[in-house]
Amino acid sequence: xxxxxxxxxxxxxxxxxxxxxxxxxxxxxxxxxxxxxxxxxxxxxxxxxxxxxxxxxxxxxxxxxxxxxxxxxxxxxxxxxxxxxxxxxxxxxxxxxxxxxxxxxxxxxxxxxxxxxxxxxxxxxxxxxxxxxxxxxxxxxxxxxxxxxxxxxxxxxxxxxxxxxxxxxxxxxxxxxxxxxxxxxxxxxxxxxxxxxxxxxxxxxxxxxxxxxxxxxxxxxxxxxxxxxxxxxxxxxxxxxxxxxx
Amino acid sequence: xxxxxxxxxxxxxxxxxxxxxxxxxxxxxxxxxxxxxxxxxxxxxxxxxxxxxxxxxxxxxxxxxxxxxxxxxxxxxxxxxxxxxxxxxxxxxxxxxxxxxxxxxxxxxxxxxxxxxxxxxxxxx
Numbered sequence: 001x002x003x004x005x006x007x008x009x010x011x012x013x014x015x016x017x018x019x020x021x022x023x024x025x026x027x028x029x030x031x032x033x034x035x036x037x038x039x040x041x042x043x044x045x046x047x048x049x050x051x052x053x054x055x056x057x058x059x060x061x062x063x064x065x066x067x068x069x070x071x072x073x074x075x076x077x078x079x080x081x082x083x084x085x086x087x088x089x090x091x092x093x094x095x096x097x098x099x100x101x102x103x104x105x106x107x108x109x110x111x112x113x114x115x116x117x118x119x120x121x122x123x124x125x126x127x128x129x130x131x132x133x134x135x136x137x138x139x140x141x142x143x144x145x146x147x148x149x150x151x152x153x154x155x156x157x158x159x160x161x162x163x164x165x166x167x168x169x170x171x172x173x174x175x176x177x178x179x180x181x182x183x184x185x186x187x188x189x190x191x192x193x194x195x196x197x198x199x200x201x202x203x204x205x206x207x208x209x210x211x212x213x214x215x216x217x218x219x220x221x222x223x224x225x226x227x228x229x230x231x232x233x234x235x236x237x238x239x240x241x242x243x244x245x246x
Numbered sequence: 247x248x249x250x251x252x253x254x255x256x257x258x259x260x261x262x263x264x265x266x267x268x269x270x271x272x273x274x275x276x277x278x279x280x281x282x283x284x285x286x287x288x289x290x291x292x293x294x295x296x297x298x299x300x301x302x303x304x305x306x307x308x309x310x311x312x313x314x315x316x317x318x319x320x321x322x323x324x325x326x327x328x329x330x331x332x333x334x335x336x337x338x339x340x341x342x343x344x345x346x347x348x349x350x351x352x353x354x355x356x357x358x359x360x361x362x363x364x365x366x367x368x369x370x371x
Contacts, residue, residue, distance in 0.1 A: 132267055150266070153274050178259040181272030181280045182287045208286075215285025218277070236282045243274040 040069055042155045046147035047096050049130055053140040058127050068099045088225035089148055149239045156218045179207050180214055308336050335369050
């Protein structure tokens, strides 16, 4: 089995981005709050970058991003956010574009206080990261898409890491992660295997299993943001172009 | 998110392209490629890797001769028990040293169950 036998247990990854949003739009219970937090944690940064590159100040970009996410989840617009409407990535961006065009800053600020706790944006760190991502040719859309791809990858990598830590294999994760996407057996294998108290073949198996697990998690994450499983490969190709362009 | 304070000094561990500041390991493109391939790279095959590793060495009192069958959980080899100089069937759990506790328990349970069976057409455990 993989690093832990329960990795493939059903029920772990049932919450897709779409179901997360629909759930949040259904009410204000604990599950909705949890869905909101998940959504905010993973996807506020692409929206913030979009707002910044569109000419908003850091303060306004922060207000817009927070106001949008809170308003989106609290208003009835979420009910219209169904998988049949296409890709979550484009749905979120077009909704945000509309929100910016029609923004009512005071209203959205009031909304933030209305029942759900606002999420915090680490302004200074975000601005530094934004400056690093910025290039002369970057458009608001290209920054959004690139940041989206990176947020997705970071989110999946963090979940994979947590799985290994929970299975008491955090050390294995740290040692194997550099080999996750390939590169072939290296002289370093023997050293790593020795440090972990494993044979080289066992380490090879561990690398192999981590790759399969990561791929499955990433595909599942993407499946949760598109209309159907058949779109996962298309979305992967699109995201590859997006990160290559950066 | 990686910390943006770290200076850019790392490259992708696979393709060598520059990484985001503070990032390490494979680059985003290589990670997406991995997902596109379903996590299986051309350079490897787990079973071959396992068999290759075992083929070159004795396994305790047993010397592996050839693969007989493989399943979701393990592989069965024709092997020779050296101390008794007899041919045996040896089942190895696929993930071996990396097997989790549940997998090892299942393997033991299976062995115990099989040990209780005695029939001319069933290999004695």
